[in-house]
Structure formats: structure tokens, C-alpha cells
Amino acid sequence: MTDHKVSLRYATSLLDSSIERKNLDTVIKDMEFVFSILHREKELAIALKSPVIKPKTKSSILSDIFQTRISEETMNFILFVVNKNREDLLLNISKKFLELKDEYLGILNIEISAPYDFSDDQKELIKKKFENTFNKIILMTFVINKDLIGGFVAKVTDTMYDASVKHQLELLRKQFLHGNVSLN
Amino acid sequence: MAEVRPDEISAILRKQLSGFENEMDVYDVGTVLQVGDGIARVYGLSKVMASELVEFPNDVFGMVLNLDEDSVGCVLFGESTLVKEGDMVKRTKRVASMPVGEAMLGRVITPLGKPIDGKGDIQTEKYSPIERKALGVVQRQPVKEALQTGITAIDAMIPIGRGQRELIIGDRQTGKTAIAIDTIINQKTTHTAEAKSLGINPVFCIYVAIGQKSSTVAQVVAKLQESGAMEYTTVIAATASDPAPLQFIAPYSGATLGEYFRDSGRHALVIYDDLSKQAAAYRELSLLLRRPPGREAYPGDVFYLHSRLLERASKLSDELGGGSLTALPIIETQQGDVSAYIPTNVISITDGQIYLLGSLFNAGIRPAIDVGISVSRVGGNAQIKAMRKVAGTLKLDLAQYRELESFAKFGSDLDKSTQRTLAKGARLVELLKQGQYAPAPIEKQVVSIYLGTNGYLDSIDISDVKRFEKEVLEYIEVKYNSIFETIKKEKQISDETNAAIKKAADEFLSVFKKNA
Numbered sequence: 001m002t003d004h005k006v007s008l009r010y011a012t013s014l015l016d017s018s019i020e021r022k023n024l025d026t027v028i029k030d031m032e033f034v035f036s037i038l039h040r041e042k043e044l045a046i047a048l049k050s051p052v053i054k055p056k057t058k059s060s061i062l063s064d065i066f067q068t069r070i071s072e073e074t075m076n077f078i079l080f081v082v083n084k085n086r087e088d089l090l091l092n093i094s095k096k097f098l099e100l101k102d103e104y105l106g107i108l109n110i111e112i113s114a115p116y117d118f119s120d121d122q123k124e125l126i127k128k129k130f131e132n133t134f135n136k137i138i139l140m141t142f143v144i145n146k147d148l149i150g151g152f153v154a155k156v157t158d159t160m161y162d163a164s165v166k167h168q169l170e171l172l173r174k175q176f177l178h179g180n181v182s183l184n
Numbered sequence: 185m186a187e188v189r190p191d192e193i194s195a196i197l198r199k200q201l202s203g204f205e206n207e208m209d210v211y212d213v214g215t216v217l218q219v220g221d222g223i224a225r226v227y228g229l230s231k232v233m234a235s236e237l238v239e240f241p242n243d244v245f246g247m248v249l250n251l252d253e254d255s256v257g258c259v260l261f262g263e264s265t266l267v268k269e270g271d272m273v274k275r276t277k278r279v280a281s282m283p284v285g286e287a288m289l290g291r292v293i294t295p296l297g298k299p300i301d302g303k304g305d306i307q308t309e310k311y312s313p314i315e316r317k318a319l320g321v322v323q324r325q326p327v328k329e330a331l332q333t334g335i336t337a338i339d340a341m342i343p344i345g346r347g348q349r350e351l352i353i354g355d356r357q358t359g360k361t362a363i364a365i366d367t368i369i370n371q372k373t374t375h376t377a378e379a380k381s382l383g384i385n386p387v388f389c390i391y392v393a394i395g396q397k398s399s400t401v402a403q404v405v406a407k408l409q410e411s412g413a414m415e416y417t418t419v420i421a422a423t424a425s426d427p428a429p430l431q432f433i434a435p436y437s438g439a440t441l442g443e444y445f446r447d448s449g450r451h452a453l454v455i456y457d458d459l460s461k462q463a464a465a466y467r468e469l470s471l472l473l474r475r476p477p478g479r480e481a482y483p484g485d486v487f488y489l490h491s492r493l494l495e496r497a498s499k500l501s502d503e504l505g506g507g508s509l510t511a512l513p514i515i516e517t518q519q520g521d522v523s524a525y526i527p528t529n530v531i532s533i534t535d536g537q538i539y540l541l542g543s544l545f546n547a548g549i550r551p552a553i554d555v556g557i558s559v560s561r562v563g564g565n566a567q568i569k570a571m572r573k574v575a576g577t578l579k580l581d582l583a584q585y586r587e588l589e590s591f592a593k594f595g596s597d598l599d600k601s602t603q604r605t606l607a608k609g610a611r612l613v614e615l616l617k618q619g620q621y622a623p624a625p626i627e628k629q630v631v632s633i634y635l636g637t638n639g640y641l642d643s644i645d646i647s648d649v650k651r652f653e654k655e656v657l658e659y660i661e662v663k664y665n666s667i668f669e670t671i672k673k674e675k676q677i678s679d680e681t682n683a684a685i686k687k688a689a690d691e692f693l694s695v696f697k698k699n700a
Contacts, residue, residue, distance in 0.1 A: 004254035155213075158228045163208040171209070172201075 007089050011096035014077055015104065023073060028101055030074035034066065035094040049088045058087050108136040113145040114152035114164075130154070212275040216240070217255060219267045222427045223472045226256045226273050235315055237281070239274040242266040245296070246273075247280045247429065250473050257473045259429035261296060279315065282437050283308035284444035289388065292405055292419045295430050295437040300421065301405075312444060314436045318495035325501045327535075327562045331387065331453065331510050334370030334623020335363060335551055337616040340575040340633050341582075342538055342558050345566025346387070346451050347499025347508035351530055353515045353522065354540030358552050360514050362620050363538065364391070364455040365404060367512065369413045370623035371453065382672060387510075388445045389417040390454040392438035395431050395461030398423045411621065431465035439496045442509045446498070449505030454497075458514035459490060463526045480525045487529050494533050536560035549617060555582050568626065569676035574634045578612065581637065585609020604642070611641040614649040627671040628657050631685060634677075640689050648700070656692045664688045 018027040038045055047053055047061065059082045066075055081090055102109060110130060112118075118126070123140065130138050134156070145153075150165035214228030224246060229238065236248045238258055244266050250257030260267065282297035285308035292301040295314075299306050327345035344350045352360045371387040373379055379386070391408075393401045401421045408414045418441060422434035435456045445452035456462070463486055470483035478484050490513075497511035513534065515527050520542065522531065531537055536559045545552035564572055584605050592598060592606055615636045618624065624632075632653050635641060644652050660667055667684050671677065677685075 008254075158212050158214060158230045160211050160213050161208055162211065167209060 003089060003092060006086060007092035007096045010081060010086065010089070010093045011100055014093075014097055015100050018073070019104075021073070023071070024101070026071045027074055028098075030070040031094050031097050031101075033070060034074070034078070035091070035098060037065065038091040038094065045091060048090060055082055055085065055087070058082055062087075102139075106136050108134055108138050108156065110138055110140050111143060111155045112140055112152055113143040113148060113155075115144065115146050115148045115150060117144060118142065118152075126154075130156075214238075214256065214273045216267060216269055216271040216273060219260075219264055219269060221472050222260050222264050222429060223469065224258045224260055224264070224267060224273075226258055227254070229256050229273060229275060232256055232275055233279060235279050237276045237278055239276055240267045241271050245276075247433070249469070250475075259432075259469055259473075260427060261429055262427070264427075278311075279313050280433065281311045281313045282440055284310050284312045284441050288418045288441060289416055290414050290418070292401075292421055294426075295420055295422050295434040297437070310444070312440045314433055314440050316440060316443065316496065318492065319498050319500070323501055323504055324498050325506075326565065327499050327508075328565050329385075329451075329499075329508070330566045330568060330626075331367075331451075332370055332373070332623075332626055333363070333367040334625070335366055336618055336624055336629045336632060337551055337553050337555070338363070338538060339567075339626065339629055340571060340616075341555055341579050342536065342553070342560040343562075343564070343567040343571070344510065344512075344560060345499075345562045346510050347497060348536075348560070348562045348566065349494045349497045349511040349513065349534040350560060351513050351515060351534040351537040352540070353517060353527060353531070353537050354552070355517055355520055355542045358540035358542050358545045359550060359620075360516070360540060361400075361404070361457055363540075363551055364457060364512055364514065365407060366621060366623050367453065368408060368417055368455070369411045369621060371416065372411070372413055373625065374451075375416055385451050386416065387451045387453050388442075389413070390420065390438045390441050390452065391417060392420045392422075392434050392454065392456050394422055394434050394456065394458060395424050395465060396421075396457065398425065407621070428465040428468045431462060432469060435459065435462055435493050439493060439509070439511075442511075443496065446500060446507035446509040447505070449500075449507045451508045451510075453510045453512065456493075456511065456513045458516050459493075459530060460516045460526050463489065482525060486526070487533075490526075490530055491533050494530075535562050549613060550620075551618060553616075555579060556586065570630045570671050570674075571626065571633075573677055574630055574637060577637050578633060581605075581612055582609060585612070607642055608639070610646055611644070611649050612636050614646055615641065615653060617650065627668040630671055630677070631657065631660065631667065634685055635689055640693060643693075643697070645700075652696060655696065656689065659692045660685075660688050 014027065018024045048058060059079055062078055062082060063075070066078060078090065081087060081093065108130070112126065123142070127138050127140060148164040148166045151163040153164050153167070154161040212229060212231055214226040216224050217227050218225040224240070226238070232238065232248050232251070234248060234251055238246050238248060240246055240260070244260055244262035246258035246260045248256055248258050258273070282295070283306065287306045287308050291299055291303065291306060293299055293306070297306070327347040329346045331344045331346045331348070333339055333344060338344065342350070352363055354360050368389045368391060371389055374384050375386045391404065393404070401419065401423060405414070405419055408417055408419070420434055420438050420441070422431040438454045438456065442452040442454040463482060466486065466489055467482050471477060471481065475483045494511055494513060497509045499508040500506055513530060515530050517527055518524065522528070522539070539554045539558045540552045541554045542552070544554065560566070585608070588602055588606055589609070598606070615632060635653070635656065641649055641652065664684060667681060667688065670681050
């Protein structure tokens, strides 16, 4: 539980300081890179979590990986996190940072699952529709989920826009069980 | 056999399906982070309300109790083994509520209103929230009508009014539940045509069993059925095997159902059996939700837990229909310790208490009411005039008796007046003994106590007191039934009635003595 709070605090301060120093674009690029590396390399994550490996070793590992690839500010931030013994939260911090910058820049991430792949025209149509509804820049990711049978489900933060056949069938099942059911 | 054509079936199916909407459904979700011990921590559900009902997979429902910065703490009303980490949780957008209505009478239900007596669905139209704020000052009026328990000792000395909160407190095995059940059974008289003609409104009863054995609950239900009391009673059961959250909300459900009757201008009686187990259930889930423990490990708001529940008992003003909700909470003490945390809390909230003593119970004085520390703070207003008149000296007589009783044990010579007080006291104690499931109607209670306080028993052997009482009441019923009728109708003892009782009692006393 505390992980969440700590990550949020580090991520907020990184965002605030990069806005102040007007190098947000570089930091975003750096953090996206950091996130992708940490997300992909499980061994690195394990090494960072391990209490056996000394903080000094950890910071030299991270410097070796990132030194030449990211800006100096971001590198300093990473070393600062290691210095504070929070290196195991680096993945969470980078993830939180990317969420916070989306919010700051007015970007909305929408995850759309469907049992089949949409055509580009359809994707454009869905994007337009959501842009009009939310008045934000829409970033969409598509997931294929055969379980849905038909239709699609869009997940916008905590809200689901469910037009899948699976959900309709579930509602139908409830209607038969309890006599009546209403859409939320 | 009648032929059913396939197209007919498909037509019916199509008709059923035609009402089904085919639109996009929008709902809010969260993800289960952690689950166990009947508690789930959920990430997401960002717009959820406190005490909102949320839906887990496998038809398990939960209630939101903690709204934290990064997660939401829910209690589960079903098996926590059916919920896994990573499961999707859906908002229902309604606070925990239960169906209410007439159809609930005669049924045994869970705190969420689902029937568990195997008698099929309950057809109700209305849902009410389980947690409701108690009424304010303006909507209320003082308690003024009597709620007859049928137990002479209570109706005479610790009268309970409609809209009152009277605590029943005592150790285990002292007859707490028996008093509650007798009270429910006695309400049968309020549902008769005779009561209607006398202007007595019917009382609907709700018995809430919290953390009890299922066998005990089954026994209570069987007893209520046997005495025909189930027709106007609902039993809400959260037994010992139910999850703690259900035990925690059970009394609130009882209050909600009672409020339904109250708000429609009727009278309801709700019994919480017992609140010490509810407090223990609440302590369990508070600790699991990591709320800080206080005295006896109860959370800080355990006082509010009971005060907000009992505050819902009320007598409505005439503008709102004059309905009432009477609450009889039960608290079990350990080794007679009334100064433990929960007992002192509830004593201070209620309008009086009936204290039951194990030693009296074992000495054969049943109901084992300790008259000295049992009180009713609403008292006299809730008694009919006749009872107030005859019972006036009863409490005093018994108090004097108890005071002298301890001296008398030394066996020293006692003067005449002391002996008289002792003799009278012993007979009054005998008179107030009463069997279980045998509630006495008010007019008979009045006559019994009249005989006791006016010295008619003084010349009778202690062992004969109960027999004398029974026989004299039968004698009056057969020969002077008008006495009972006038007490019932006039609700007071006029000079004529006084004379009539005297005459009848003198007559019978001489016959009784002759035969003795």
C-alpha cells in the first residue's frame, strides 16, 4: 500500500521539477525508455529488488545501462532514488510519471478490447467519437480478446463502455434468473 | 395431454427477449489487489461512495467501508474464497439496501433481505437503505403508549413504552432471549379484533439474531410459529457461521424494516439479540481494515456504532402518522460485569435497562430481574393508570424487603413490623414469578398486583401464593368478569371497581382458607 504513495510522491516531484526547468520533453522520452527497459528486463527488476546487492553496485549497474542513453537530469533522478533506497520502486515511479504527464498534457489513454482487429477507418471513427465526448487528446491501444464474442469494450480510466456480446449475454442470464435487470 | 407447438415456445421466448435492450452499458470498475478474511482491497473504483454496494464475480457482493488515497477497503457479504486477486469489481451505484414490505412478515431472511426459510421469493416493491440517519427532534413526540410485554414484573415496575429503547442485560443463561420472545408472543393480543375495539394498535415484530447458533434461531422460529406469533414477525438471521460483515449490518437491517412500519403510521418492535456479538463482529472487521484499536481492542467509533442504531427507535409526531419503533437491545455480560466497555456504552444510550441475575435465576426466581438496578427512564407515561396505581408501592415494598432480608439472615429476634415487611416481600417475589411463554394480559396483572400490595397474600403460605393467584383469577373470570372488562376499557381503577375487587377477593380468600 505504501508503495503507491511513495511512487506517486517521487513521480510528482520529477514532473514538477521538469516543468520548472522546461525540459519536460526530454524527461518524458527518458522515462518512457526507462519504463520500457525495466518492464522488459525481468532480471534487472529482480536485481534492483534484491537486498543482497549493495546500493553502490545497483547504482553502477543503472549508470552503465542508462548513462549514455538518457539526459543528465533524469540520470541524477535515478541515482537519487537509489540513494534513498527506493530503487525497487523505479518501475512504479516511471509508470506513475507517465500517467501524471498524460493528465498534465490532457492525454486520455483508452484501451479497447474486441474479438477481432479493427480496420483503420473503424479505429479513426472510434477515436473521433471519444475525442468529441471527452475533449482530450486520445491515445488508443487495441487488445484482441476472443472471449468477448462480438462488439467491443472500451476502458477509460475506471469506467467501462461495454458493448460486447459477452456482457449482453451476462445481462440476459441475470434477467432470466431474477426477472428483471436494468443497465447501469 | 395438451399439445405444445414449437413455434409457440419460440414466440414466448421471443416475447421475453423483446424487452431486452441492446445498448452500450457504462459502468465503473476496479481491480482486487488483496483479498482475505472477508475483506478485499480494491484499486480503482475512483468515484465510489462510502457504504456503496459493489459487485464481485460469482455474485458476491461487498460494501465499501474505507476510502483510502490509493485503494478502497470493502467487506464481503459472501464467501471470500470466490474472489481472487485481479478480479474485476463493479459499482452498483446504490448504497447497501434491503427490500422492505408487508411480504416480509412471517419470513426468515438474511440481513440483505434474501429469504432463507425455503418458502420462495419475497415479493416487495420498495428498497430502503440499511444505514439511515435517525429522525430529528421536530419529527418526534414523547413516548406515551404502553408496549405490554406480558411479563408482570416488567409491566408493573419497568414499563416499556412504544418508541422506547430498553436494554435487556445479563450473563449467559439468565433468560434474556426468553423475555424478548415472550414480548413478541404477547403482541399477538394487539392483532385481535378486541384490541382494535379498545383502541390498541397492532405491533409488528422483528427479531434480529446476531452471531447465534443456527439451531437456536431455528428453535426461536419454531416457538414463534407454534404460538402463532410468526404471522406478524420477521426474523433476520446472521448466524455464527455468517461472515462478520453480515453480522455487523444485521441490526441496521432490522431497524430499516422496523422504520418501514413506523413510517407508515404503524407500530414496530425490534429485538437485537445480541449487540455484544455485533460489536465483536465490528471489531473483527475494523481490525482487518487496519483501523486503530482502542479499549478492549474495539475501534474508536464503537459507541457511534450502537448510538446511531438505537437512536433510530422513535415515536413519530402525529403529523407524521404517530408510528413508533421500539427497540429491545440485548447485551450479554461476562460474570455480571456491567462496567465493561460495551455494557456501559449501551446502558448510557438506552432509556433504561432490565438487569437479569444468574443467582436469582438459579434460586428459581424467574424472570430473574434484579428490581433494584432495573429502571425505565420513560416509565409512568407508558403505563395505564390502573397499573400505575396498584404498582406504586410495589417497587418500594420490594426494596425494603431486600434491605431487611440481609439482616434477617443473622437470625436475631425481629420485631413485628419487620416480620411483616419480610413476609409481604417474600410473597410479592413469589407473585412476580412467571413461567416462560405464558404472558399475562394486563387486566390480570393489575388484579394480581392489587392483591399482593393490599395484603391479601399475607395470610397465605408462600408455597400457595402461585396457586392462590391462579385460582382467584379464574374465580373472578367466571364470577365477576366485569372487573376485567372495566379495567380493560377504562384503563383505571374507579371506586366501584376497587370495591368489586375487594369483595371478590374477600369472598375467595375465605373459601381458599376453608379448603386449605
